[in-house]
Each structure stands twice: as structure tokens, then as C-alpha cells.
Amino acid sequence: MEQQHVKTFEGSPEPSDIFQPHQLGVELLSDMDGLFEEARRLSATGEYTVGTGEVPAEAAAELEQMKGQRSVVIMTPGRLLMPVGAPAPGSVPRDSEEGIRRLLPPDPPRIISVVSYTYVPALIENKGKAIPFLGFLVGFASIGHTVVVFEGHPSAFESGVRGSDVLMVDSGMLPFIQEDWKEVAFRVMRPGAKVLEHDRTTYQLKQHFAPNAAHVPLVLSPEEQVDWYAGTLIRLLLMGPRTSAQLTSGETLPDLADFAKTDELRAQLASMPLRHTELDADKVIDRVLNQAGWHMFKRTGIVRVPVETVEGRRLAVCGVELTKGPGGRRRLLLER
DSSP, X not given: OOOOEEEEEOOOOOOSSTTSOOOOOEXXXXXXXXXXXXXXXXXXXXXXXXXXXXXXXXXXXXHHHTTTOOXXXXXXXXXXXXXXXXXXXXXXXXXXXHHHHHHSOSSSOOEEEEEOOOOHHHHHHOHXXXXXXXXXXXXXXHTTOEEEEEOOOHHHHHHHHTTOSEEEEEGGGGXXXXXXXXXXXXXXXXXXXEEEEEOTTTOOEEEXXXXXXXXXXXXXXXXXXXXXXXXXXXXXXXXXXXXXXXXXXXXXOOOGGGGOSSHHHHHHHHHSSOOGGGSOHHHHHHHHXXXXXOOTTOOEEEEEEEEEETTEEEEEEEEEEEEEOGXXXXXEEEEO
């Protein structure tokens, strides 16, 4: 149907820093449910069927070029659709997608609604700074999920989250959405849906639960956490800026984000619902030693892991050395 303008809601004055979240002025159209359905179709298929008169000529041309491409679709406060292209399925090395796949496996495909900062001047200046977890969202879209981002205004909130499997809320926008947002979300989302809050300060994810619901945290099992941490640390050593890491029994494990070579990867690692401070260093040490085929008489060895290079997938080697630290604690040195 042809959309009709219904009402304009004024926002708060623009702050001196355009990247500072604030109450955004928005437009209300006659069929917000239909508009979000269109946004999801665009994210999933690259197809845009609303009359081209509703978008600027430049945007219409860009949409035409992106036909068939999956994307993260940002709905602006003025209710235009701004797609951010995602890599085609299979075009990104599997190892690079490991964290994304573990957090939200591609089967079955999910509908993800996102409340974040969609102020157009900030998006034009730097989309990744306006939406600090945008790289993560692009990863979700690239493995087959449908992702739509909007500002969460009460006039659009219910339409924006209706029928979705996952809702991610930017902590910077929490002061500007309705107080009963969780109750509304769990009422209109699909059964078993998950609601996550992304903290702009710490880049950590927090899960919210429906009242009286059984808590099923969106985290890996303890064994999976150990496996994922050990494997990711080794791959980061083999491909990142740092060449060695030391794990000591009874002490806090290294933060994986410290081994990332890009800000985007660092943000993705920090967004994982896994806390290195809560993992048992001994279990990680045991996992690495097991991979290295350890026995009681060995002190040095190697771990082989698959990595992606410009020449293709290959097995890379990481050196392992086990020593004793103060108090007889085991100390494991990993070195490429």
C-alpha cells in the first residue's frame, strides 16, 4: 500500500557531539508494520518493492545496485531505508565467522531487530561509530539472518520488534525508549525470543528475561567456552599483532581483545557473551596441552590449527612450552 504521512514527533536539540545519542525526531507513517516488513525483505533478499517515489533518486539507484545482496537495513527517523551491504554467504572464511556462528548459528535463520542510534548526520559521518556493534550486525546478515535497525521510538517500537527472534538494544538509546519496552517486546516477539542489551561503555552483552521466565542465558556451555577461548587465542596469535601469550594457573586469563589487529575485531570479541575473567586458567591450559598431545615427560610441543590466508586455508603451528611459576603454578607459554 502507499504510505501516508501521519505525524511528526519532535526530538531533543542536537548535541555538540553528533555521535552522542539523544531523543531523535521521527516520522509516523500510516502502515509501520508494512514498512518494517519491507525493511526485512530488503535485508534478506535485496529486493525493495515500495514505490521509488518514497526514496531519493540516489538511494533508489543504490538499492537497484544492491538487488540480491543481503544487508543490514537501517531505518532512518525520516523512515527511509538505508542498507549496509553484507558479504555473500560463503565468501568470508569460516574461521573468521566462528564467533558470530557460535553466538547465533545460521540454522535456522533469525529475524533480528535492533534499537540503536540512527541519527542521519552521524550515520553519514561514520556508521560504525554511530552504531558501535554494526560490524557484528553485518556478520549476522552475512550468515543468513535478517537485521533491521531503528531508533526505538514508541510510535514505531511495537512494529519494529513484532515477530522477531532477537532484539538487541543499544544502551545509549535506553533513556529514549518507553519504560515498558521489555514487556512490549516479549509480548509481540516470537516464542522463545531473546532480548539483549549492548553496553556502549564495556562492549558487553547483557541478556534480559521475560517476567517469570526460565532463564536460559545466551552463553556457551562451560566446555564450549574453554574450547572457544583456547582456539581463538591461538588463531589471534597466529594472525594478529602479538606473537606470544602466557597463561598461568590460578591467574586471570589474557583478554582476547588485546590480541586483535583491528578495532572492529576487538569490538566483536568484546561483544561475545564470554568473560575471560570468569574462565578457569587450568582448564584452558589442559585444553591446549591436550591439543598438543601432552604427556608427563613433555615440556615443549606444538599445536596445529587451520587458518585462512591469501593463498587459502592452511595448518599453522603455534609453539607450546610448559614451565613452573612462583609457588609451583603451571605456566604455559604460547608462541608463534
